[in-house]
Amino acid sequence: MNSTNNNAILNKEKTSYILDREISRRKQIEDCAKIAGLEWDIETGEFWWSQNLYKIVNLDIQTLPPSLNALIGLFRPSDQAKVQKHFETLSQQGGSFRFYTHTLSRQGQETPVLLMAKMDAQTHKMIGFVQDVATDFEERESLLETLAKYRGVMSGAGDAIILLSHEGNIIEGNPKAAELLEVLPDNLSQLSVDDIHDQQELDIMMGYYQGFLWGQDQSARSTIIGKKGKRTPVEISGRSIEIGSQQMLVVIMRDITAQQQAQNALIRSEQRYRSLVDEAREGIMLLTSDGNILAVNPKLCESTGLKRSVLLQSNFRDITDFDMEISPTEILMEANTRSSIHMEGNLQTADGRLLPTGFNVARYKDQGQVQFIVTAYDLTNVRSSEEDRLELQKQLFQAQKQELLGQVAGSLAHDFNNLLSPILLVSEMLMEDAQDDPFLHGNLRNIHQAAERARRLVHRILTYTRPEESEPTRIELRHEMEETLALLRSSIPQTIKIEEICDHESYYSFADPDQIHQVIMNTGMNAAQAIGEEKGVITFEMRKIYVDENSELISRFEIPEGDYVTLCISDTGPGIPQHILNEIFDPFFTTKTQTDGSGLGLSVVRQIVENHGGAVEAIPHGGCLYTSHSNEPTIGACICIYLPLLKE
């Protein structure tokens, strides 16, 4: 029992002791923190403050009982209304407030304090404190002093400068910062970093700000958003400074709008140049002075068939070829001595082909380093047209050579023919003399035959070099006609039939067989063209006539009297109109369109015939005396040729 009482006493003493210690500690802490507690029961109006308040406001304990009005009265008069308003708001709306103010002692001494109060929703009591913040305030004052020193510098700065508390609140800023953030300079301190950044960038930027505090000096790019929504690209750098005992951050925000515009312009310009390079029809590469490829455009990849990544690992000499004359390395050495050079060579493709290519190598200096810009353009077409040109040149050369050979051959033939003449003539003569001596005659015949063979050989050469020269000889006209008609048949449409009328006699004339062929051929072709694509017949009729001294042919053509062969070529075409009868043998006379013929065919006929002492005429329908069928209604025109016959 006793022990129980003792225990109770002990417990009581112990409790009291603990309580005393608690109170003592609290007082010590309050004293240390220069803080005084407040409590206000709004329902009963009962107000309490801790003893330490008297110390803070420098009052005797007894002189002032706690009450709200007494508390308000402790602050300097200019703040009292505000304090009262804070409490009213708190009692009506709950929540909390913090308010920096000053107490005013009876001795007229002001002490900076922080008044803080909070509504406890459960107990419906207000609790709070008043803290003497004179020490902080001094720091703040010294801070402001420091700031004032910097302010001059800051205000003149072209960049926006803000001073941030380590919590991220703006303490101060220069006019440029106010402009950037679109607030009045005095209102800068209402903002924190949260307010000036895009929400999406905020985390990143907080990282940077933290970095600045830790001494990192890496700048950041961001966009600053003004109070009115203006966005300004900025480069942000920051530095930690210590003002008083507080760590703060000086943040410089450089407006990079112009810089970014310039950069954008640069990017656009670069894009333009890139498109020039990328869209170029020439391959373009940038080389180091050693020929290593630094850059290529798509065309070069396309031409070589090599990937860009492969090309960028290659050297100029790996992908080019210059026909042994000069090595790619030598080209670059050469280009280094001049501003640019041009070379033709080949581009080596991935599949091993050599692509004829022209190279322009231009020297270029990039920050003192020699580089080369190489433009490679395809020469395939150029070269093939160059090859065409060379081929033409070759043909021309060949033609000139042939002409020269012809001249040489002609001149040699002339001398040869002169030499052959006596051999032929004399051997013939001697053969006549040696008819009684078979051995001698045989030998002479060998000489003659060899000379004849040589003559034919020379003739062949001359025919080749001078086809227009005539060589009249004794020919049989009917035989020549038949030969020519065989050729004519294959030269005219099959719808046209060729008929031949002659009396199977032999008609010898002194004429050039080739030219007689030409006469028959030209006249035949002319008749065939008159018939056109219709069905038709061309008739060649040959007969012998005697032109006596009374013949009208003599007066008409001024040809001598004698034996003539007439060759009349008639066709079933439309005939020749009377008014052009005399013109059809004129050179260049033609009724055909320009593409059909030269208009020379019949004029050549007349020329040849007259050269052979003959005549030619065109006779309208029914007028020919020397054709058996002249009066047949189908007959159109008739060309009649008179050639003198050799005397038997």
Add this chain to the structure above:
Amino acid sequence: MTHTPPPPLKALIVDDEDLVRNAVAMVLRRNQFEAIAVSSGEQGREACRKNTFDIILTDLVMPQMDGVEFIQALRADGITTPIITFTGGARVGHQNLSSQAIESGACLTLRKPVNKQQLLDAIATALEISR
């Protein structure tokens, strides 16, 4: 051919090549021609002044006076004798001589080398034409 022996036809041969000139003359003489052979156009012109020929055979390519000039000179002199030209063929610058010769009044052109038959045929034709 003829019942009364005709007077021999007189032929003039003009050629700077003596081998040709002599051979042609020899052949013609064998065939009842009276032949005079000279080696230039000038000599030929001179011969024509002194003689009357029935036929003249001339080379076309000759130094100094060529065949065409010779023909033109004869025609200028009023000589109408039928003329046969012969030439060895093409020499540079002489391509048109044959046709020029025809234009200037030659009857026929022959190409060397000629054999006897060609020569005689040509003469016959030329005489026929000019008759």
